[in-house]
Amino acid sequence: MRPVIDTISQSISAAIEKATGQKDASAMVTPATDAKFGDYQSNAAMGLAKQLKTNPRQLAEKIIAELEIDDICQEPEIAGAGFINLRLKSDFVAESLLKIKADKKLGIEKVKKPRTVVVDFSGPNIAKQMHVGHLRSTIIGDCICRMLELAGNKVIRQNHIGDWGTQFGVLVQHLYELSVFKKEDENLQSLEEAIDTLSIEDLEVFYREATEQYNLDDTFKKQARKRVVELHTHSEPLTLKLWEHIVDESRKNYQFIYDILGINLHKENERGESFYSEKLAGIVEDLKKLGLAEKSDGAICVFPEGFKNKEGEPLPFIIQKSDGAFLYATTDLAAIRYRINELKADKIIYVTDARQKLHFEMLFTVAKQAGWAKDTELVHITFGSVLGEDSKPLKTRSGENVKLKELLDEAVKRARGVVEEKNPDLSEDEKEKIARAVGIGAVKYADYCNNRTSDYIFSFDKMLAMDGNTAPYMQYAYARIKSIGRKGEEKGINIEKELKIVKKPYLGEDAELALAKQLIRYGEAFNCAIADFKPNFLTAYLFELAQKFSAFYNACPVLDASEDIRPTRLLLCELTAATIQHGMEDLLGIETIKRM
RNA sequence: GCGCUCGUAGCUCAGUAGGAUAGAGCGUCGGUUUCCUAAACCGAAGGUCACAGGUUCGAAUCCUGUCGGGCGUACCA
Known part of the structure; x- marks a missing residue:
């Protein structure tokens, strides 16, 4: 089902063409800034008048004269500098309600051309618990996936877990040295059993201890590097086993969090750093062959076009350190190639905090320069930090990340x-x-x-408040509607039947009409949200819906209404509940509850 | 230094492509309950959109500069 705003925009664009001969002129339709101006407004006449050097109000008159929209709107009005104000006919709103009712997706339309979209999000670190720093990538990424899927795209979720690198050699070496393993160190079975008893908390402690030792103890450092090589070359089964156990134990932690949060991520979505480890040398070789990579200060770098350092010299994108190790730049390049060549991505979306902006700009430039991402859209979706009440990044009292x-x-x-x-x-x-x-x-x-x-x-305190734009407010609105349903059944009202007999909803009260108008705008809100991947447009819409429902709830008795208007009111309840549920659960992954 | 980003009501934040008298929530003040969940609703007060210029019929929005905050800026991710 097509959003009203799109239908209006098209009509106005057509009218503009008839009135001025201008093709494809933007109709500049937005929701009205004030209810007294109507429901929608077009600001096209002002801009166009400037361009055509005519009077904006007169131009607006001409546009209106050509406008064929009376099946949807009342007589358009011209106001102010040349605004065209439109008010929906309540008959049209009523008909639209029935269409929404018949549509499982409540008015959300599919894209004309579905694409394969890879979304890279969450990316927890192995051997550590998930902390607040992972929250936004995880839930925003999940919401983006849900929106893209609902719009009919093929979405491939990729969890780029941090499961590779020197730190794991360090951790593995530390585990080898722990007394609990020492005595069984020749016995694979016992070692597996021993590590099975390790919790993620243990691993975190070991990780800290190991890092300390690595920095202080040269013998340990040498051993740890040997373990890194063993990992890379798969030459020591015990080392690999230990690493796998570390990953498995970590997964238990983050899968638990995903399940609690309602995040659709599973083991099969994992393509961590280790997955690309064997492709890294090839990346460097290929970039060298292309003449893009060169040695600089001992490191292999690409100097992507358009990036300068503090001295105004080309800025390096380092793909191999002077000690031969690869970096996340290399891994990310390998991931791009995999996603394009193997996953057939038309678009790749990265959901990370804004601090990585430069990295991704350079990464995308390199991928384009290398010709690896010719027809693939690369997008970095950023987000801000979660702060504490002191406006500083949220930490525990002891300065650690909040788990x-x-x-x-x-x-x-x-x-x-x-x-x-x-x-x-x-x-x-x-x-x-x-x-x-x-x-x-x-x-x-x-x-x-x-x-x-x-x-x-x-x-x-704010997020759990019962007033304002919060989850509890939304859930409460939903629970109240469900309560009406229960009370109705108790009173012997056959709600299903009443909903079926509504052939033409009767929207006599202001609160009813306002609620109905909000209900038919769900698809429009969805389109706004997905256009910039901004979930706050969804919450804003849902909050407004819940507010309008509350106003309706207050002004219009449902169950005690006379039999000619009760079916319409039940329909409004039904559709409000369905929309809140769809928005909260299907788009945001937040549970609604029938009673609270 | 350079780059990115932000500065909107007492507080937390919206503000879609440059549009009308800059919005919402909290808090404050006032009101609403013989009635489907008052975890609600209705109303009021509250603003130099950091500051100064510029472009425009029109600027919170675009441009320039200033001040202030955050982040990034060659071998962490």
Whole structure:
């Protein structure tokens, strides 16, 4: 189903062409800035008048004279400098409601040309727990995937886990040296059993200890490097086994977090650094052959066009260190080739924090210069940092990264407190279920509702507030609608049947019409959100919907309404619930709850 | 130094392509409950859009400069 705004835009563009002969002129249609101006406005006449050196109001008159839109809108009005104001006919709104009702996707339309889109997001580090620094990439990336999929694209999720590099040689060597393994060090079976008892917390401690030792102890350093070589060459089964165990143990941690957060990422989405490790030398060779890579200060570098350092000299993109090791630049290049050649990507999206902007600009330039990404669109989607109440990056009191598990546990705990207070009579199971949905939902929703590109201040109190643009507010709106349904059934109202008999919704009350107009704009909001991958457009839409529903709920009794208007009101409830549910669950991956 | 990015109400933030009197939430003040969940609703006050120029019929938005914050800037990712 096509969004109204698109239909209006097309009509106006056509009218402009008839009035002026200008082809493909932008209709400049936006939602009205103020309800008193109507529902939509076109700002096209002003810009066009300047271009054509005529009077904007007169031009607007001419456009209106040619405008064929009376099936949708009331008589257009010209206001101010030459705005064309449009107000939807309530008959049109009513018909659209029925179309939405018949559409599983509630008015979200598919793209004309589906593409294969690779989305690289989350990317946790192995041997460490997920922390707050991974939150945004993980949930924003997931939302982007959901939107692209709903729009009909083929989406390939790629989790570029950090599972390779010197640090794993260091960690493996440390594990070898731990007394618990020493005595069994010739016995593969026992060693596997021993490491099976290691938790991710143990690994984190070992990681820290190992790094310290690496920096202090030269013998250890030598051994650790040997382990790196063993990893690279697969020459020592025990070393490989240890590494695999480390990865498996880490996966348990992040898979647990993904499941809690409702993130659609699984083992099969993993293409970590190790996956590309054997392709790196080839990358460097190929770039050398192409004449793009050269040695500089001992390192192999590409100097991509258009990048300068502090002295105004070409800026290097280092693909091999002077000690021969490869870097994430090399891995990322290998990943680009894999995604284009093997995964057949038309577009690759990277979801990382804004600090990596320069890296990706250079990476994309190199890939283009090498001719590896001729027909592939490369996009870096950035986001800001999560800050604490002190406006500094969120850390624990001791200065460590806040673990995602602890953060989410705390959110659920606080939500549980609210449930206990508001609804003490619910069963334990139900309280827990609600607390989970509200707590986790609050964290995700708070992130989504901020502009992706800016930093935001993390606050449990704000995200769990019952008022304002929060998950609990949305979930409450949904629960109230569901409650109407239950009460209706209790009263013996056959809701299914009433919904079926609505042939022409009757939108007599302002609150009904306003809610209906919001409902038919879901597809439009979706298009705005996906255009720039901005989830806050979705939350803004959903919040406005919930507000309009609340106003309706207050002004218009549903179950006690007379039988001629009750079906329409039930329909409005039904569609509001469906839209909130679709938006929260299918787009944002946040649970709705029938009771709270 | 150079580059990127941000500066909007007391607070947290929106602001789609340059459009009308700059919006929302919180907080503050006032009101609403014999009625489907008041975790709600309605109303009010609150602004030099960091500052100064410029382009334009029109600028929070574009350009230049200044001030202030964050980030990045050759072998971490």
